[in-house]
Amino acid sequence: MPDQSHRVVIVGGGAGGLELAAKLGRKFGPGHVFLIDKAESHIWKPSLHEVAAGTLDIHREDLSYFMLARESGFTFIQGEMQGLDRASREVSLLPVSSPAGLEIFPARHVAYDTLVVAIGSKTNFFGTPGAREHAITLDSTEQAERFRQRLLSLMVRHAPAVQRDGGPGDAESPGLEIAIVGAGATGVELAAELLEARAGLVYYGLHEQSSGYGMRITLIEGADRILSALPPKLSSTAQSLLESRGVKVLTGVRIASVSEDHLSDKEGKRYPTDLCVWAAGIEAPSMLSELGLETNRANQLVVDSRLRTADPCIYAFGDCAQARWAGQDTHLPARAQVAHQQASFLCTALGARIPGTAETNQDFEFRDYGSLVSIGHNRGVGSLMGVMSGKSWFVEGLVARLMYMSLHLAHHLAVLGFGRTAALALGRLLLKRGAPRVKLH
Ligand SMILES: Cc1cc2nc3c(=O)[nH]c(=O)nc-3n(C[C@H](O)[C@H](O)[C@H](O)COP(=O)(O)OP(=O)(O)OC[C@H]3O[C@@H](n4cnc5c(N)ncnc54)[C@H](O)[C@@H]3O)c2cc1C
Known part of the structure; x- marks a missing residue:
């Protein structure tokens, strides 16, 4: 019988942490497995560009942690981790308040025997002046919703008079300029999703083709090709697809500053913009560098081949951890596929820490199944790794x-x-069939 007193506390119920909590919860139950998240509901982060474009309704997509806890047999504790007392093995949480400012949960301390940190990553502005103030990021559902609402408000403002007032069309309407800085998977997928949303605008009286109204999307990348972490063939196919659908793609352009109505590059060239999304890189929350554990320049906790930090009671995985990629001269990439496989590995490894179950001393090995990028609802590009041959196959x-x-x-x-x-x-x-294609309200 497992020792009833051993508490595994997982902080962060995202792509990796929630999977781990659900798997461990089903095995060991709510007396052993605790999940802490600052939000009360979960959304799979790679869907956020669809929430931002309005093609996915957050109110239909999110899953309540309390419901998941009951179904999967873990205990859910809502709260934002702000620190750690490693001597007394306690996580400290900030108070939780309602949107109206009413305190729901006070500041608390949660005791652990084994702690797993899986709090993901956030946008890295690399100190670019004005980026934090003027650019929108896609780190959370709130930010994705903020982008969608700004998009809606700007579209109405930029719509020609015939749509806005029922008056004559305004052929002079300059249209809406959207700039996406960073052409990794997030930037590319957002550009494609905005094209999908644009196509659905006719049902809202905001159709781009009438009276000269337009939504222009510019994708700006500092490297010499988009999706630079992926194979070159994938980059060129994705770029051709985006360009054929009207996205302007600029490569080798490094943005040096962001203002309310324009971006400037290192050469001083200006790019007018009404709405700027910053998707140029990630870093882990800075709080992690204050825990007294080793972190890298991006605040990620450094972990060994079994995903352990230097503290034998603390593990970390997913985007907030830096783990070596066994057999490669690099670290594991910040991808949902990595977090998913690490969660399965930790389910076995942490089970061994609850006395009464078998011991394991295996290392984590990442199996790369390839990369896929969505270029709209009926299109994608990707390279898949042959499981037997190890060769990569191009799919589109x-x-x-x-x-x-x-x-x-x-x-x-x-x-x-x-x-x-x-x-x-x-x-x-079934719900999708009866709902509008784009959520604007
Ligand atoms: C728009 C977009 C598209 C993407 N597309 C892809 C894709 O196509 N393929 C792919 O492989 N990857 C993609 N990614 C990356 C992928 O989402 C991440 O690699 C993955 O979500 C990492 O999982 P995680 O569990 O480490 O963190 P997350 O999924 O980010 O989860 C972190 C969790 O921690 C919680 N949290 C954060 N701070 C605290 C705190 N202090 N206290 C308590 N809780 C906290 C958050 O609320 C969240 O629930 C995309 C990312 C974005 C933003």
């Missing part, structure tokens, strides 16, 4: 898009199990 079109969706499905399967995932998928499909 609907097949790539369906494979991309299977990543999200794998997350739901890990969290909800087969029956509930099937029921949820069917329910969402």
